[in-house]
Amino acid sequence: MRFVKYLILLLPLIIFISCSSQKSSLVVAEFDDFKISLDEFENAYSQNSGGFENAKNDSLPELKNFLDLYVNYKMKLRDAFIRGLNADPEMKKELADYKANIGKTLFLQDNLYEPNLKKLYDRRKTEFRVSHIFLVPDSSRDEKQTLELGKQLIERIQKGEDFSSLAKTYSKDSYTNSHGGDVYYVTAGQINIPAIEDAIFKTEKGAVYPEPVPSGFGFHILKVTEKQPRNASIRAQHILIPFADSSEPDTAKALNKIMEIEQKVKEGFDFGELAMEYSSDKGSAERRGDLGFFSRGQMVREFDEAAFKLNIGEVSPIVKTSFGFHLIKLAEIAPQKSYEEEKQALKEIYDRLRYKNDYNNLVTSLKTELNFVQNNNTFSKILSLSDTLKIGKDYQDSNLKSKAGTDEIFRIGNKSFSCDSLFNRMIHLGTNLNMNVDGELLQDAINEYSDEAVIQVKVNDYDKVNAGFAKLLSDYENGMYLFKILDEEVWSRISIDSAKIYNFWEMTKENFRWRDRVEFKEIHNSKESDINECYKSLTSRVPFDSLFAKYNQRLDYSSRPGLKGMVDSDANELSKQANSMLNPGDVSKPFIFESGWSIVKLIRKDPARIKTFEEAKAEAASILQEKESKRLEDEYMSKLKSIYNPKYYYDELQKAFK
The missing domain is CATH 3.10.50.40 (Chitinase A; domain 3)
Incomplete structure (x- = not known):
């Protein structure tokens, strides 16, 4: 019986494993000796479509199209390996640099920032x-x-x-x-x-x-x-009755008044209306006593302590502060923000207060874990040989380099770090240039170098323990190879000169057309009275540019004030008004535009026409380059298909995301 219960518990897991196993064995495409399983296809597709659930809603034609593209992608990668790009020294260095830089960021994110930001969030x-x-x-x-x-x-x-x-x-x-x-x-x-x-x-x-x-x-x-x-912030109303000074008669008068108001509150009078009628804090009184949201410590202590003790809707006893007597009503407690909402603010707090301390603790623990050992004999030797040596280019010809350059200054596990590497790092960073070498400077430099080194040791293997980082590295590596392949097969082979562009334009010039266009100037003003006065001056033949300087309120940085350049005649109300006029120099009547009033002056019209070669050259060159790029890539893909003979099993895609 216990076995049957155990089997029932295992049944969903067995079904899941069985489904996964089936998808791994189903082949949706193959080329050469390589097979693409349904499982691999689903992973690739879901990453490009916003997740597994989104992918469930996509059509079979969409899946087929992606499979075609994915097979092309895989064949290009195979070609990259055949060409030995994975062994190319430049490629290996670029990947190593990316791994070091991104790996450190991700390692610190996972091992320092994320756990400590969550700890800070919970503590708060x-x-x-x-x-x-x-x-x-x-x-x-x-x-x-x-x-x-x-x-x-x-x-x-x-x-x-x-x-x-x-x-x-x-x-x-x-x-x-x-x-x-x-x-x-x-x-x-x-x-x-x-x-x-x-x-x-x-x-x-x-x-x-x-x-x-x-x-x-x-x-x-x-x-x-x-x-x-902790309540991060609260919103409260208050009624303030001040006393002019702390003398007993004045204080007693204010106290009697606030006690009268307190009694009205107890009798059920509306707190907001009482605040509007009696409160001396006029800024909040007109808002029914509302102070808005505030956090702990923003108000004077007596007020703060009373307000944060209240439940929503509750009114405090009379509170005395240096401002007078208060009644406080708690209106709202701000809901706790999510971790993601708070994350940036938490990071700023953490960077300011705890990062340095936690980073030092992390590298200290890593040094213990990785068996860091400083060579104190070399440390003493460096000090004895450095004498008057200053950090900089003089190191290369120094007595220190010749006698101790290859000596080990510290070790991490089985890896040794030399005096040369330490001084070269200091020279490269430039933080201690031209400074004399003493014990404090030397120890600080060793600490910084070894701190970086132990982090880097962990980063070197981080892709083996972090699947996300491994995927990131793999994607970057594949991206490098694809870029190199496409550069060799497509981009570097594109040859377009002015003659080719001209011939292309000549054959397709009907595709390069201007619509009806208009050029005009504008004066814009927010006041109807001002724009009418401006228009009256224009009709009296006062120059447009002079009136522009006096009346225009729109920012304008052009060398020709108010000029809008050549635009489509129906681009907006300004161009429509300009296009409605017959002759260059004509001026419109004032009209409403963008929360104000505008007047436009027609400069010229340009009827719809074919663009000249010079006008169309950049656009034609871009289109021609795109066409040539597609032709070369199609040619390259045809070559790959003839080599690898890909096969597609589209029917199997009907089982995807099921």
């Missing part, structure tokens, strides 16, 4: 209220003693001492120590120091992080006082 769904005690080394305590003090304070807090009191006593953060160390609410991407952010996310509500966290400025003792889901 939560916000924390955090307090800290900031300890700074000074003349009374060195760094080690400051760290020890931090540990002692954490121990005292864990034994029950009040965090807030200790913050007021010990914290050097003048902004927060008077508030007991309260930093307020934070989320991922708002803290400049990754170690502090990481510590916060590891700490539960009410707890203190067990170690002082270094920041480069000192040490931080961190406590999480709140942890809750």
Whole structure:
């Protein structure tokens, strides 16, 4: 019985494997000794038609046409290999360069950006209220003693001492120590120091992080006082009753007024109408108190804290800020944006705050994985030989190169990297040109070089573990070969000179025609009164160009103001108006055009006619080149078909995408 249940569970998988196997064995075309399976055809077709589901809706003639093109493509690739293009040194170098450049980008995308951007996105769904005690080394305590003090304070807090009191006593953060160390609410991407952010996310509500966290400025003792889901932004309405100063009578008067309004809200009066009637914030009052969307921290703290505690439709108790007394109603919570919508903004945050740190961690782990070893004997030898040597062309004739150039400076696995390669890289990059070689510069150069090198080692094999990258490389390689083949067989063989173009134009000149065209000038103005005044001046024989300078409001960069050049007579309302006039120099009455008024002056008309050779030359050359290109490619394909004798099994295409 258990076997029968197991078989039932496996049945869909068996059917799927069976279908895939059948499609792999069905042949839709063949040439020479090569067969194209239905499975291969489906993969190629779906990639060019927007996916498998879209392909299901395509007709049999569309499938047949693609099969013809695909067989042609495969035969060209076969010809490229017969010609040895895959062994061509230039081709191999181009492919290697592409692999190195694109591979690094893809490797970092997959192993650094994508996981960390998703982590940042997920982290930003939560916000924390955090307090800290900031300890700074000074003349009374060195760094080690400051760290020890931090540990002692954490121990005292864990034994029950009040965090807030200790913050007021010990914290050097003048902004927060008077508030007991309260930093307020934070989320991922708002803290400049990754170690502090990481510590916060590891700490539960009410707890203190067990170690002082270094920041480069000192040490931080961190406590999480709140942890809750984050609303990225909210939309609220408010009613503001200000007080002119903080004196008790003025404050009491404002408080009484806001209490009266609060009572009206409780009695069911419309909040928006109350805001329009009573709120002193006139900017929002005319919008029924609407403040629009705002995110955490944009408003003063008292207002912010009250607003973000509300549920939709809920009205806050009276809130006092430096502006006065407020009533706040939460109107809307912005929905969480998707990862893809946030991705670019997340990348900007990540690049600014965490990329460098995470990149260093990645290369450090890769160096361990790939057995990176620095040769410190060579390091010392370089320093002893460099003396007064400066980075640059002098290296090639230096004592250092002759005595240590081939020495190993570091090793990654079985691959050795020489002193020569290190200095040549520095010279090529040019970042340290004409600088003296000292221990710090040398170590930095080795670190940068070895960081790049371990990434490149992973990239060299990345196509073996990443199918997408392997496909990308394969497509690029095939594209190189096709370009080379078509260049040799088609493009480089096209020979078109002026005589050929002229003969082609002469034989087909009826195909090169101008429609009725017109040339004119325009004055455009947004005001009817101005354009009428302009027209009145034109009828009084004031020169058109003078009036153009005075009345025209359309941007015009031509050397002849207002001139539109020769255009089809029915191109738009301007050309139609110009074409309706009889004689050059005639001027139209004002007419409405593009949110304003226009006047046009006819310069000349050009009736429909055959283009002269000079007018048609560029167009004729393009058409002739296209015809010649098609002729040569057809000739090349005929040659391939005679060699490979392709066969097409169109009936099998009826089984595609089923």
